[in-house]
Amino acid sequence: MTTARHSPLNSLAAHAALIAYVIVALFPVFVIVINSFKDRRSIFREPLALPDADSFSLIGYQTVLKQGDFFLYFQNSMIVTVASLFFILLFGAMAAFALAEYRFRGNLLMGLYLALGIMIPIRIGTVAILEMMVATGLVNTLWALILVYTAQGLPLAVFILSEFMRQVSDDLKNAGRIDGLSEYRIFAQLVVPLVRPALATVAVFNMIPIWNDLWFPLILAPAEETKTLTLGSQVFIGQFVTDWNAVLSALSMAILPVMGLYVIFSRQLIRGITSGAVK
Amino acid sequence: MSERRPVRWHIVVFLAPAVIVYTAVMILPLFATLRLALFAEVEQTRVFVGLDNFRTLFGDPRWSASFWNALGNNFWFFAIHMAVQNPIGIALAAILSSPRLRFAHLYRSAIFVPTILSFVIVGFAWKLILSPIWGIAPNMLDAIGLQKLYAPWLGLESTSLTTLALISVWQFVGIPMMLIYAALLSIPDEILEAGECDGITGLSAFWKIKLPLILPSIGIISILTFVGNFNAFDLIYSAQGALAGPNFATDILGTFMYRTFFGFQLQLGDPHMGSAIATAMFGIILIGVCIYLFGIQTRLRRYQF
Structure with missing residues (x-):
């Protein structure tokens, strides 16, 4: 330079x-x-x-902790986010492996089908999703949210992960096959450890939108015992508009966990975005 | 694949979970919603009405006024993002990518902070800061002698939508910044040095060399902004409620669909009209994506380094 x-x-x-x-x-x-x-x-x-x-x-914090069930909300948010990430990564990696590794009829078509969801927001289907969740009795359970977020995250996950899996050397996999490893063990023991950075990128991309979503918790799981932190603070703040101490404390309590996660994962997040994974 | 080979079950096993969840929770509901838009509830049974819901939505004065209002607001919302968010993002990225800038990591992380906050936090925080009761905004304007400029921006019909759009810009400026930053870093030094030899440096290097090279990334952030804006909901709902006040001045398609679907005040929720609005949103997003894919992306020249 x-x-x-x-x-x-x-x-x-x-x-x-x-x-x-x-x-x-x-x-x-x-x-x-x-x-x-x-x-x-x-x-x-x-x-x-x-x-x-x-x-x-600390009067505001005392009010918040007395009135709102923030530990429950926090726990719900944690369960939904972690479970959704787990399923996105597991199912996404499996599908990406199938698309990247094997040549079979319909491979390209399947890839395109799964990629459709990258551009079309899942919210468009909300009316029918709610009807389905009501019909299956999943409404007001955390499972409803986990399923929706998993479906929402899969298209981009499959897309990114299959790009990375194509770069894993064939020699390595064939060596595994000669040693008698099954296709499942080649996936789990050889390929997954090698694409760990890509898995982390996908996880970080999905984590923040899931944690912050208001739309689906509001529609699919508004019950008191399934409220997420985002919905819980929205409702709580709405009720306490005149209690400034409580509102400011509730906002701070909602900010701090996300900031904590951000401090831990910001390098990964920024590396993920700037590595061109989304190009 | 040869015909004699047995079925390779592991491929099925690898694909099945993702395909099942994706199909069942995303694709089928999407089409079911498009189908629901063709039905209506008459005397508590679901009857097929063809395109009647759309005729109501676009033509019946009680519905069409709200629909065109929401659509127009949505376009204004998008226009502000394109005119403010993306240029600021590009400018920040251009400054950040200048060589040997110290603390670049720190700046980047700090500017990205609003993007990770939830809409609930962003909506309420700005509502408090702009509130005439608390007085942070009026006091700060007062300090620089501009108190006359202050108005309760979020409460006025004329300014509330623009204010919310700017808040959303504040929140999301980190995304174009990061994507453009990545694109700028991938420009090889040789090209810039060749430009220097020809006397192109500083700002003119940006306009003449870098900007043409990052046009594909600008295309991507434009379509991401478009899709994001046309299914936006959370920020308006957090800051102004489902009624998107004052007097529907901040109503966009997302809040309009939510109100129609769930009902509000005295009006009952109507899943069929809600689906019709969702279908309209789907159409708009599809048109936008197609314009991008076939009209813009194919014309942009990509350079391989």
Whole structure:
């Protein structure tokens, strides 16, 4: 790289622009979180000040923990997200392996059929999905959500994973076959470990939309015992609109788990996006 | 595949779970919804009415006014994303990809934070910040002497849709930024250096060399934005409720379908009209995707490096 494209003035301007945008991006989150730790008076008097010994208060969090069943909501969200990711990865990897490894009649057609769902949002079918879930008695169970998210995540998962599986060397698989491994063990013991980075990418792509979805929890599982964290905080905040402490604390409690996951997985996520897996 | 070989059951086993779940939960309901749009409930039985629901939706003044309103709003929502989100995303990516920029990782991660938050958080957080009761927005404008500009933007019919679209832009700017960033990184240095030899540097290098090379990625983010915007729902619902107030000024197809399907206030839910709206959304998205696939993508020149 040459220095001709690089002058101190330019890089100063670049940093200034980026810092300005970072402030725009983080300011609302910052304001919500700092005010959740203040008492009601200071929230209104000095909304931009950090909480100090005088204004510090956890009253909002106490209300939230007393009134809303946030641990249950959190648990539901965890179950739905983890189970959906498990099925997306397992079924997606299996189908991707079949499409990438074997030549059979209808291979291309099957690939196209599974890829249809990448562009068409599953929400279009909501009316019939609800009728089906009611008919099968799955409405207001976490299974309804897990099934929907699995179906939603599969097309892209199959697409990405089969691209990666085509790159696994044939010699390795044939060596396994000569050693007498069954096709199932070749899949599970040779191929899956080799595409682990791709599996992680698919998992991270799917995790955030599933965790944050409001539409399907609202329609398929609105019962108290199956509410997810997103729906639970939506309902809770709607009820407590005038209790600013509670609303700000509920928002912060909804932000923190996602931020935690983001800090853990951000490298994977950004590497996944920038590696061109979605091109 | 030879005819004499036995059926290779493992292929069936590998494909079956994905195909079954995908077909049963996604494809069949999609077609069932399109089919439901051709029926109506008369005296508690389901009867076939052909295209009557669509005639009602597009022609009956009670329905068509809401439908065209939602569709128009949806197009405005999309236009703002195209005009604001994608240029900002491209600009940020261009700055981030400049060589030897320090803290690039940090900036990238920070700018992506809003994208990972749920609509519920984003909707309420902005509602509070823009609220005249709390006064963060008016006070900040006051500090720079612009208090006259303040208005309860989310509450006014004239500004609420644009405000919500900008909030959505704020939330999703990270996605075009990342995709364009990836595209910019894949441009080989030799090309840029060749440009430098010809005296093309800085901004003109961006306009003359980089931008033409990333056009395919801009095409992809445009179609992703289109599909995302035309089945959007969550942000409007979180910030304005199912009624998409004030006075339906922020109603888009997603909220319109939700209201029609589930009913609101005194109107009963109607799954058949809901399906008709879903079918219309499906048609719009299909047209958009086809325009992209056959009209735009095939004309963009791709360069192999």
